[in-house]
Each structure stands twice: as C-alpha cells, then as structure tokens.
Amino acid sequence: MFELAILGLLHEAPMHGYELRKRLHNLLGAFRAFSYGSLYPTLRRLQRAGLIAEETDVAELAGRTWGRRARRVYQLTAEGKERFAELLADAGPQTWEDDSFGVHLAFFSRTPAEVRMRILEGRRRRVEERREGLRAALARAGEQIDRYTRELHRLGLESTEREVRWLNELIAREQAERRERDRGGRGDRGPHGPSRKEE
C-alpha cells in the first residue's frame, strides 16, 4: 500500500523521503497516516528489491555550495515501473477494510480504463458484502442486541449504502466515457479523459 503510493509518486519525479511523505500526507492524509516509521523502512525494502534506486543528488549540491543536509533521493527503476503496473491492476485484499482502494483511486488518472473498472467493481462487491453483513446483524434478533451496538451498525449500514451509491455513480460515469470514447474512434487517451465538465 505504501509501496503502491511511493512507486506512484516517483513516477512524477525523483524524490527524497520527507518530500514523499509530505505529498502523501497532502494527497491522502485524510485517509491514511503515512508515518515515517513505515516510510523509511519501506524505502529500504524497495531499494533492496531493486524497484527504486538512490540517486544521491550531485546536481542539487552543485548549485548550492553550503551543504544542505544529507538527503537520499530515490528514482524509479524499470522494475519499479513494472511493479507499479502490476500493483495497480491488483484488486488488493478481499476485505472491505481495504486501505489500498484510496491509493488506487489517487492514481486512477494513470490507470487503464479496464483496470479502473475492475477496481471499482471489486470494491463495490466487497462493500455490498459488508452491507449485507450489517443488515443481517441488524435483523438478527432485533431486540436483544445491545442498543449502542445497534446504533453502530446503523451508522455502518448507512455509510456502506452511501458508498455503494457513490461507486455506482463513478462506474456509470466510466461507462459513459467509454461509450463516448468508442463512438469517437479515438484510442484510450490521456490522463484527462474526454473533457467531461464538472457535474
């Protein structure tokens, strides 16, 4: 998950850990913590695996004589790019508690349309499963359940129902764009899709 995020961000430019974390925090901070305690070990792991390479910057130091502070700048390797594509296409764990979905979404502009579809539908399936679980929990002996627990389940149910609707909208939009693309005879193009204006 961290791996996907790091590999994805390094597509834009080589970066050092602190910068990576800042962007991550800015991009998805409201959904995940992205702590340093995870970031730096992950960076090491990726380097050992050959997915990223240290590029300890000479260029930057050249311009500024006074020394900065040691920073390890990483760039994507060819294997890293491959790995990113694999991870992108992977639907992630089969649980509703899927942290990677948010990260996937953040890189959707770089994701092929069919893969986007698979991810969205996979997510929908899992959320629907959770929804059914919650409905069952609420139905089950309606009265004997602890009142607070029932409230919790009620909130969860509303929230999953809402997410399913949200996913349905996204999926419908994807389909509409696909139809438009097919009609236009143009191959899948560009991170900006067929310029569908704001809702």
Next chain:
Amino acid sequence: MFELAILGLLHEAPMHGYELRKRLHNLLGAFRAFSYGSLYPTLRRLQRAGLIAEETDVAELAGRTWGRRARRVYQLTAEGKERFAELLADAGPQTWEDDSFGVHLAFFSRTPAEVRMRILEGRRRRVEERREGLRAALARAGEQIDRYTRELHRLGLESTEREVRWLNELIAREQAERRERDRGGRGDRGPHGPSRKEE
C-alpha cells in the same frame, strides 16, 4: 483493542479462544477482522500479565467422559477487571482512524455515564478534525486536484458529516437521560431539547 474486547467479554463468563472469537465476530465482525493470528498471542500476553487466568475446565469434562479436545478456558482476574475499567475510561488514540471506538461502544452498557460522554465527545472532536481536513483538501486549489481524488474526498466528507450528526444524536440522548436521572421524582420539567448546535 483486542485486549479491551477480550477483557470485556470475559466479564460475562469464562471462555476459550474459539468462543471468544465467535462472539467477537458476531458482535463486531462488520467492523474488525478479529483474526486468530492476533487472538491467541493476545490471550498469552494477557495471561502472562496476570489479567486472565487459565481455568482448564474439569467440571465440563466430568459430565462428558469421552474427552472433547483440549480447550483452554480463561477467566478474568481481579487485575483484569481493574485493567478493563482503565481501558474503558481511556479515550484511545488521538486519530480519527480509531478502531477502539467501536469496541468501546459495544461495552457502553457497562460503562459509567460520564465516561460514555467523554468517549463520545472525544470521538466527535476527532471526527470534526478530520472533517475540517477534508474540507480544506477540497477547497485547496479546487481545480488542480485530480478528479478521482476529489471524489474520494467528497465521499469522506459526507461520511464524516454524517458521523458527526450521528454522534450529536447519541450525545443529546445521553444528556436527556442524565437530566431525567437527575430529576429524581420531581415533576418539574426543564427546557426541552438538546442545547447542542448542529454543524
């Protein structure tokens, strides 16, 4: 979190791991996984810490001669009860991604009214913080943000707003009940309705 849940369930009766997990799954399965890979190590830890004690059942075996299968039955110790009370009163981590909140809620019936209030208000504070973060993210350079990320933030915002409303209802109800409790027998009715402003 596992600790709180186990200690809480053992208040009802001595139990073995499998049973514990079944109940946990039944009670909060829609919110947490409660895997065995976590359960058994936690049980060990709690036993080592003296919070629970093995009570390898003789009574049950006596009735059934044929042997069952080894099952480790645990019961709460005095320290365990103390620890549970401490954990109950503890508001947990200061992040919105608070797994323990659901567990707390599941044991609310056993929680003192003031502590319930503290937990609910703490949760509200954290959710409100997250809500503000999401609003800021959506406002920030409204146009330059990736479209899918914006969708994600929109969903998150709606969901946090909903949870805040839900928390406000729970809190209002708590306050109403407290007023009713305080008004011991006298028919004097105070001003009606919760004084909590919405949104």
Next chain:
DNA sequence: GCGACGATGTATCGCGCCGATATACTGAGG
C-alpha cells in the same frame, strides 16, 4: 461401514504499519 466434509479448537510465522523517540541541521524572529 466409510469417507468426505464442515465445524470446533489451538497455535505459529512473517510482514506491514503504527506511534514514540532520537538525532541533527537550517532559517527566521524576538
């Protein structure tokens, strides 16, 4: 009679991520 199957039951492994903490340099402001 028997074998397959699903539920009961305990346990371990490696890994990912977290929060806390340590260290050190830099620039800006009082």
Next chain:
DNA sequence: CCTCAGTATATCGGCGCGATACATCGTCGC
C-alpha cells in the same frame, strides 16, 4: 543570542493481519 519551527533520516517495540498447520468431532451421503 537564543529559541522555535521546519527539514531530514532513522530505529524501536508492539499490534494486528492473512496464511498455514495441525487434530478432533458430528453428520450426511453412499
């Protein structure tokens, strides 16, 4: 001058997860 906030890297212990392994039990079909 000194302190504070931001930049930057790193490690530590701990928790929870999914996968996997094992063994027993009752039941149902054959």
